[in-house]
Amino acid sequence: MRKLLLALALAAEPAGCYEMALADTVTIGYFDPAAGMSGIQVLGTNTGTSPIVQLLGNPILPTGVTGFGFDQILALVVPPGGNQFSGGLGGSFPTFEFTFNNGFAPPQGGTSYLYATWQGTFTGAGQITMPTAWGTIESPPANPGYTVTTQVLVCGTSNPFCGPFVGGTSSFAGQDQFSNGLRIDDTTLTAILPGQQFKITEVFAFMGGTHPPFAQGDVGAVIETTLQAPTFVPGPMVGAGLPGLLAAAGLIWAATKKSRARRHGLSWKGQVRGA
Numbered sequence: 327m328r329k330l331l332l333a334l335a336l337a338a339e340p341a342g343c344y345e346m347a348l349a350d351t352v353t354i355g356y357f358d359p360a361a362g363m364s365g366i367q368v369l370g371t372n373t374g375t376s377p378i379v380q381l382l383g384n385p386i387l388p389t390g391v392t393g394f395g396f397d398q399i400l401a402l403v404v405p406p407g408g409n410q411f412s413g414g415l416g417g418s419f420p421t422f423e424f425t426f427n428n429g430f431a432p433p434q435g436g437t438s439y440l441y442a443t444w445q446g447t448f449t450g451a452g453q454i455t456m457p458t459a460w461g462t463i464e465s466p467p468a469n470p471g472y473t474v475t476t477q478v479l480v481c482g483t484s485n486p487f488c489g490p491f492v493g494g495t496s497s498f499a500g501q502d503q504f505s506n507g508l509r510i511d512d513t514t515l516t517a518i519l520p521g522q523q524f525k526i527t528e529v530f531a532f533m534g535g536t537h538p539p540f541a542q543g544d545v546g547a548v549i550e551t552t553l554q555a556p557t558f559v560p561g562p563m564v565g566a567g568l569p570g571l572l573a574a575a576g577l578i579w580a581a582t583k584k585s586r587a588r589r590h591g592l593s594w595k596g597q598v599r600g601a
Contacts, residue, residue: 352377352401352422353486355441356388366441366487369399376409376420378402379442385428393432393541394532400425401442401528421552424528427464430543431472431534440530441487442549445523453518454480455554456526460502461510464546471535474547477501479527482520488527496527504547515551526551 353371357363367388370379378401385395404412404421412421424442431438460476481488481496488496499515528549534542 349373350375350377350403351443351445352379352403353441353443353445354379354381354399354401355443355487357439357441357491358388358392358394358436359439359491360392360436366439366485366491368486371486376403376405385430392436393434394436394438394534395430395541395543396426396440397428398426399440401444403444417552419552419554421550422526422528423548423550424530425463425546425548426530426532427546428543429464429532429545429547430541431532431537431545432541433536433538435534435536437531437533439490440532441489441527443487443525443527445486445525453516456499456515456517456551457512457554458500458515458549458551459510459512460547460549462504462508462545462547463510464544465507466542466544467506471506472543472545473503473505473533474545475501475503475529475531475533476547476549477527477529477531478515478517478549478551479529480517480519481525481527482523483525486525488525489529490531510548526553 351371351373354369355366356369357366369386369388370381372379379399380402381396381399383395383397385397386399387395401422401424404423406418406420422442422444424440426440456478458478462474465472477489478499478501479488479496480499481492483492483496485492497517497520499517500513502511502513528551530547530549532545532547534545
């Protein structure tokens with residue numbers, strides 16, 4: 327499914343000039359309003375050409391949460407021409423992908439937020455066009471009910487993220503909502519870039535219903551946004567950050583997830599390619 331979605335998005339791209347930044351930064355964050363958190367918790371960040379942040383856990387339990395967890399969270403920039411993670415696909419413009427798998431909610435239910443930001447530098451200004459594919463790639467039975475809301479925002483704030491619970495001014499590009507089933511939607515978003523320094527944030531709002539006495543889940547979702555914008559230039563180096571965790575155990579886990587997704591009738595898109 328990931329290869330198909332990228333192929334459809336890339337086939338629709340007009341010819342254009344894009345110069346990959348030498349120091350783009352990708353950052354993943356988490357926020358749980360019910361946990362009394364003081365702000366969005368940064369889970370991982372990486373800076374470089376085509377950065378990737380992959381978090382693997384059994385499960386990942388962010389600090390101070392009320393019971394939400396995830397087995398994998400992945401964010402990466404696929405450069406023009408593609409790379410080892412894109413299955414050989416690539417077009418004139420970069421694609422920013424954000425995905426999570428095996429998300430589960432606590433017995434009392436609630437809503438948690440996952441953020442992924444791509445920060446870079448460009449020459450020029452004005453409106454950008456962003457062909458986008460988003461949706462659910464894992465979903466358990468409807469009871470007690472799960473909803474994933476997807477959002478894409480653009481901003482120039484000092485905070486690492488744009489969007490809910492951040493503050494400052496953001497250009498809201500669009501959102502969609504998915505409940506109790508597998509579905510991928512394709513759309514074209516637009517936004518106004520705030521200046522030469524920009525951030526694009528993809529957001530998941532993951533809501534689970536009550537189901538005492540146990541946590542319930544196995545929810546997964548994906549956002550892929552292709553940026554069609556003015557010519558880009560190398561951005562400033564802001565530190566090495568935390569590298570993507572490309573451990574052998576994670577690759578084995580990815581193969582297991584792919585097999586399970588096929589049994590659901592939908593190829594899993596969060597896998598790491600090129601292993």
